Amino acid sequence: xxxxxxxxxxxxxxxQQQLADLVHVSSRTIxxxxxxxxxxxxxxxxxxxxxxxxxxxxxxxxxxxxxxxDREYEDLS
Amino acid sequence: xxxxxxxxFAEGAFLLVLGVLNLVMDLIRQDFxxxxxVLCAVLFLLGGSLLARSLSKKVSRQDKIEALDExxxxxxxxxxxxxxxxxxxxxxxxxxxxxxxxAATKNTDFIGILIGLGxxxxxxxxxxxxxxxxxxxxx
Numbered sequence: 773x774x775x776x777x778x779x780x781x782x783x784x785x786x787x788q789q790q791l792a793d794l795v796h797v798s799s800r801t802i803x804x805x806x807x808x809x810x811x812x813x814x815x816x817x818x819x820x821x822x823x824x825x826x827x828x829x830x831x832x833x834x835x836x837x838x839x840x841x842d843r844e845y846e847d848l849s
Numbered sequence: 850x851x852x853x854x855x856x857x858f859a860e861g862a863f864l865l866v867l868g869v870l871n872l873v874m875d876l877i878r879q880d881f882x883x884x885x886x887v888l889c890a891v892l893f894l895l896g897g898s899l900l901a902r903s904l905s906k907k908v909s910r911q912d913k914i915e916a917l918d919e920x921x922x923x924x925x926x927x928x929x930x931x932x933x934x935x936x937x938x939x940x941x942x943x944x945x946x947x948x949x950x951x952a953a954t955k956n957t958d959f960i961g962i963l964i965g966l967g968x969x970x971x972x973x974x975x976x977x978x979x980x981x982x983x984x985x986x987x988x
Contacts, residue, residue, distance in 0.1 A: 800918075801921075804920055
């Protein structure tokens with residue numbers, strides 16, 4: 773799942789470790805989220821959104837991801 | 850001296866005790882080998898490092914964060930599930946192989962292997978079913 777974590781983190785001049793410490797996860801989790809290899813849980817997404825002062829929808833690009841999933845679903849039929 | 854991570858402390862102490870016991874047994878039997886020395890060294894190193902980690906506040910905090918990390922927990926769940934599936938498949942294939950081998954050779958040694966493999970496979974399947982029922986009812 774695409775997210776804006778990397779974009780928002782670099783704009784805030786924050787390292788991956790600093791962000792990980794703020795949201796109580798390991799830096800490896802932040803790396804995986806930024807590489808779109810791991811989808812954060814709702815609580816983790818909420819914590820990150822609060823750190824950056826944005827909504828969860830904006831952080832996780834929910835509209836964009838939903839549209840992509842809808843297209844993939846349509847391709848199945 | 851404060852213990853910040855009880856589990857690490859317990860595991861470290863256990864490994865150190867194992868290392869000491871191993872060394873004592875080797876000394877009593879006067880049986881010194883490279884394998885024994887390597888085993889002792891590994892046990893002391895692992896036990897000692899776990900113990901040291903449990904006594905450090907900063908490192909213990911890191912270890913606790915790693916243990917509670919949601920991605921690490923997911924990986925642990927996925928790998929345990931995959932390991933169980935693979936073990937069940939391998940056990941079943943070996944079970945079938947032993948059955949055919951016994952049928953072909955009438956060698957009674959295969960019966961012991963069959964019983965062991967059969968038990969292992971049955972236990973893994975039953976525990977899988979019970980665990981599924983349990984979590985199905987709880988979630």
